[in-house]
Amino acid sequence: MTPVDPAAVDLTLGVLQSGTSFLDGLGQFLRLDTLVSVFVEGLAKSAIYVMIAGGLTLIFGLMGVLNFAHGTLTMLGAYVAGVVMVLVVGSATGQIGRVLAFFGALAVVFLLVGGFGSVVEVGLIRKLYDRPPIAQILLTFGVALVLEEAARIVVLFYGLQPTSEWQEALGTKPALLATRHTIGPLSIRGLALFEIAMGVVTVAGIWAFLTRTRYGLFIRAGSEDAEMAEALGIDVRRVFTVVFALGAGIAGIAGAVLMWDQIWGANVPLAAETLLPAFVVVIIGGLGTFRGTVVGALIVGMVDAVTTWWFINVVTWTWLPDVAVFLILVGMLILKPQGLYGVEEVGGH
Amino acid sequence: MTLLEVDGVQTYYGESHILEGVSLEVDEGEVVALVGRNGVGKTTTLRTIMQLTPPREGSVSYRGEELVGLRTHEVADRGVGWIPEDRRIFSQLTVEENVRVAVPDGEDVDATVEFAFETFSELDSHRGRDAGTLSGGQQQMLAIARGLVGENDLLLVDEPSEGLAPQIVADVAQALADAATETTLLLVEQNLPLALDLADRFYVLDNGRVVDDGDASEVSADDERLRRYLSA
Numbered sequence: 001m002t003p004v005d006p007a008a009v010d011l012t013l014g015v016l017q018s019g020t021s022f023l024d025g026l027g028q029f030l031r032l033d034t035l036v037s038v039f040v041e042g043l044a045k046s047a048i049y050v051m052i053a054g055g056l057t058l059i060f061g062l063m064g065v066l067n068f069a070h071g072t073l074t075m076l077g078a079y080v081a082g083v084v085m086v087l088v089v090g091s092a093t094g095q096i097g098r099v100l101a102f103f104g105a106l107a108v109v110f111l112l113v114g115g116f117g118s119v120v121e122v123g124l125i126r127k128l129y130d131r132p133p134i135a136q137i138l139l140t141f142g143v144a145l146v147l148e149e150a151a152r153i154v155v156l157f158y159g160l161q162p163t164s165e166w167q168e169a170l171g172t173k174p175a176l177l178a179t180r181h182t183i184g185p186l187s188i189r190g191l192a193l194f195e196i197a198m199g200v201v202t203v204a205g206i207w208a209f210l211t212r213t214r215y216g217l218f219i220r221a222g223s224e225d226a227e228m229a230e231a232l233g234i235d236v237r238r239v240f241t242v243v244f245a246l247g248a249g250i251a252g253i254a255g256a257v258l259m260w261d262q263i264w265g266a267n268v269p270l271a272a273e274t275l276l277p278a279f280v281v282v283i284i285g286g287l288g289t290f291r292g293t294v295v296g297a298l299i300v301g302m303v304d305a306v307t308t309w310w311f312i313n314v315v316t317w318t319w320l321p322d323v324a325v326f327l328i329l330v331g332m333l334i335l336k337p338q339g340l341y342g343v344e345e346v347g348g349h
Numbered sequence: 350m351t352l353l354e355v356d357g358v359q360t361y362y363g364e365s366h367i368l369e370g371v372s373l374e375v376d377e378g379e380v381v382a383l384v385g386r387n388g389v390g391k392t393t394t395l396r397t398i399m400q401l402t403p404p405r406e407g408s409v410s411y412r413g414e415e416l417v418g419l420r421t422h423e424v425a426d427r428g429v430g431w432i433p434e435d436r437r438i439f440s441q442l443t444v445e446e447n448v449r450v451a452v453p454d455g456e457d458v459d460a461t462v463e464f465a466f467e468t469f470s471e472l473d474s475h476r477g478r479d480a481g482t483l484s485g486g487q488q489q490m491l492a493i494a495r496g497l498v499g500e501n502d503l504l505l506v507d508e509p510s511e512g513l514a515p516q517i518v519a520d521v522a523q524a525l526a527d528a529a530t531e532t533t534l535l536l537v538e539q540n541l542p543l544a545l546d547l548a549d550r551f552y553v554l555d556n557g558r559v560v561d562d563g564d565a566s567e568v569s570a571d572d573e574r575l576r577r578y579l580s581a
Contacts, residue, residue, distance in 0.1 A: 231431045236422070
């Protein structure tokens with residue numbers, strides 16, 4: 001047996017980046033500035049996840065419809081916002097002008113994607129409410145496939161995206177959001193702060209609409225007992241159309257925010273890339289509960305941020321963030337299949 | 350004046366024929382009891398009037414207007430309210446939200462809600478609670494309050510005393526008697542003394558057909574005339 005030279009053994013076991021030990025990584029991770037930076041990145045990821053999943057959980061919680069076209073609506077939102085921004089923003093447009101143009105684009109996205117959602121609900125989904133859920137799943141999956149292929153054709157036809165990234169749309173971002181900002185010992189991405197703000201506004205907006213408006217009250221009543229709500233004079237069919245349009249509009253807004261993010265961007269695969277985390281978030285939080293979705297997004301966002309930091313700085317496992325998130329999902333499905341705040345039955349019909 | 354006229358309605362659940370030509374009338378200001386054994390079609394009659402289970406044949410007219418073909422919320426908009434047998438309060442909404450949701454568009458919502466809690470003062474201290482945490486009697490009171498704030502001219506009340514303790518039944522009966530001073534009631538009730546005490550007239554339903562009717566003052570709960578249709 002050949003003796004082994006201890007000095008030749010790879011002490012990182014192929015897992016740690018060269019020149020890094022686990023203890024060094026842990027020490028670096030536990031530094032206050034690192035923890036705060038990771039926390040801010042976690043909040044930004046959570047904000048993105050809550051925006052992606054918010055509309056999905058609204059539609060499922062209130063209508064009992066699992067919308068497999070949700071990611072596609074996010075993709076449409078990203079493209080519509082990108083088109084508006086590319087058309088409106090020129091090289092001479094200042095920072096405030098770009099931000100104002102973005103909020104204009106958000107309004108256009110919300111109206112167009114929300115309007116499209118209402119057409120899908122009235123024209124297709126409404127006919128299937130009395131059928132088993134698999135009919136709605138297959139229908140929305142079919143809508144997703146058709147829309148994705150249509151988007152692919154349009155993108156190729158117009159040469160919109162010569163590479164996988166639409167640089168022109170990414171370039172409409174104001175410099176304030178495209179750079180990092182130093183706050184004391186911290187270096188924070190401007191876009192991360194913007195995403196956090198957008199996530200907070202989205203959550204607050206949905207919550208206020210559902211709990212502080214008369215129409216929100218109709219929606220909550222109709223989702224609990226559609227027949228009784230109808231007998232009280234509420235046009236539940238119209239309420240469901242509004243809910244679907246609202247959910248679709250929120251998905252579109254999420255896409256508009258992602259359009260500026262280099263990691264996501266406006267592209268056709270965005271549909272599938274956002275649908276999966278959206279489902280992970282709503283399953284962890286509990287299908288159909290908005291509070292659960294917010295908590296689920298925070299958990300997934302923080303785990304994603306922590307594991308991404310470890311992947312970038314310490315370990316060589318590129319798949320660490322995905323594995324960590326899906327391990328939580330699997331654990332949740334084993335220990336509490338209905339999720340953190342889930343109920344066994346949702347949907348008003 | 351005839352407020353509601355049900356004429357020869359035939360109602361099915363799938364292939365099950367439940368109402369086989371039910372006809373009845375309710376005049377404005379009346380309390381009419383609809384009595385009969387379990388499963389003879391009393392609840393289905395109320396559901397048919399509300400168009401929750403529309404009839405395949407026959408007519409339901411309210412103030413002379415045909416209701417068949419309308420959607421349920423359109424029936425409700427015309428002033429027909431429904432208090433279902435299992436109350437069907439929105440358990441995840443608060444007590445106040447349950448009342449608030451029933452106030453019709455165009456009414457002063459806050460004033461109507463305040464009036465409801467003055468009338469049903471026993472609910473006032475529970476306003477902020479989830480309605481699902483109320484006792485059965487409180488839920489029934491809430492269901493009646495919800496029916497009354499709807500500004501309905503006709504209330505269809507299904508088994509209001511079901512599952513309640515005797516003292517609570519007395520409170521519910523009083524609430525219905527008070528309601529009857531403001532609105533017309535079509536009351537489905539297994540508790541015959543209660544039904545006859547409240548009602549001006551009655552219909553007896555058996556196997557999906559009206560088999561007897563008359564003035565409530567003509568009969569008592571133990572009359573053979575009624576017992577043969579009501580005993581199991």
